Amino acid sequence: MTNEIKNFIIESCKLLNDAAKFCFIVRSREFQEEAIVNLKIIKEKNTGLKEKMILLEDEDSANALLSHENMIEALINELKMWVALKDNKPNDAWDFLVNAQNSARIAMSVHNILDYSHTYFNKLLSIEKFIFSNKFFFSLAYSSDAIICSICEKNYDECEHEENKAYMGKICLTKAKKKEIKSISLITHGNPKNKKNRVLFIK
């Protein structure tokens, strides 16, 4: 990894730490909203550098910046979650929390540059446990023709990429090409693949 990238990440981690000080319900909304704006500026710089590293084919730097980009996104979503809770919008807050968890998971899985990413991810799981209660989910089963790789757009079974791994600044994800819902089941214990599939009310 180049010194330019290392220094950028070290310096912006200090700014992320400043923003993290507002990740509490008791902190003022004004500061939380200001922190979101500042994080978006850092994220834009990060994305620009990542694109540059992709062009230079510096895979290690590109993947480190992908990790950092997702950590910034996670923090933005956590701050939005606290603001939504103040606005009495618990369903929006839940979606922001799930976004934050998904981004933090990517941040810790694509590169080891951020040694605190596991701790942060566990903090988000604790928020889920203590702030949101009585969660039921539903799980959707699909019939699908093929699972497609997001990197090469080929059939995932036939390509060489591995799901949730980073390749030159991009994460490999899979998606069904053509899908129809086959069945819906209720999950009362454990986690579904998509935590946004939450039961909002039961008649």
Ligand SMILES: [Zn+2]
């Ligand atoms: Zn592929």
